[in-house]
Amino acid sequence: MTLQHWCFSFRGRLGRRDFWIWQLCWLLMLLLLFTLAGNGLLDTQTAAFCVVALLWPASAVLVKRLHDRNKGGQWALLMVVAWMLMAGNWSMLPNEAQWLVGRFIPTLIMVGMGIELGGLAGTASDNRFGKPAQPVVFLRRRMADYQ
Structure with missing residues (x-):
C-alpha cells in the first residue's frame, strides 16, 4: 500500500501496525498544532483548519482498519x-445521568473501538x-540504490 492510498483512500484493508503508526502520527500532529x-x-x-484537514486521512485509516475487521465504514x-x-451539555439531566450519558457511554464506546481496531x-x-x-x-x- 502506498502512502497516498494509506492517507486518502477509503478502499482496502489496513493492518494493526499501520493503524497504530497513523494514531501516533495523528497524536503528534495535534500536539504540535x-x-x-x-x-x-x-x-x-489556522490550527483549526489543520485539524479539520486531518479528519479525512483519520477517517480513511479508521475505515480501512474496520474493513480489515470485516466491518463496514459506518461503524x-x-x-x-x-x-x-x-x-454535549447534559446539565438538564440528574447528576447520575449526566455522568452516564456524558462520560461513561462515550468512554465505553472509545474503549470498545480501541480494542476492536487496535487490539484484535x-x-x-x-x-x-x-x-x-x-x-x-x-x-x-x-x-x-540496490545495484
Whole structure:
C-alpha cells in the first residue's frame, strides 16, 4: 500500500501496525498544532483548519482498519457519537445521568473501538473488502540504490 492510498483512500484493508503508526502520527500532529496555537506561534483559525484537514486521512485509516475487521465504514460513526456525547451539555439531566450519558457511554464506546481496531487481528483471508492488508511502504527506494 502506498502512502497516498494509506492517507486518502477509503478502499482496502489496513493492518494493526499501520493503524497504530497513523494514531501516533495523528497524536503528534495535534500536539504540535495545539502547542503552536497555545503559544501564539500559530493563529487559532489556522490550527483549526489543520485539524479539520486531518479528519479525512483519520477517517480513511479508521475505515480501512474496520474493513480489515470485516466491518463496514459506518461503524466509524460510533466515534462521532462518542465525541458528541462527550461534548454535549447534559446539565438538564440528574447528576447520575449526566455522568452516564456524558462520560461513561462515550468512554465505553472509545474503549470498545480501541480494542476492536487496535487490539484484535484482522481477518486472515480475503473478506468482502478485499485481500488481506498489505503493509504501507513509507520509503520507496529507487532501483539504482540496490545495484
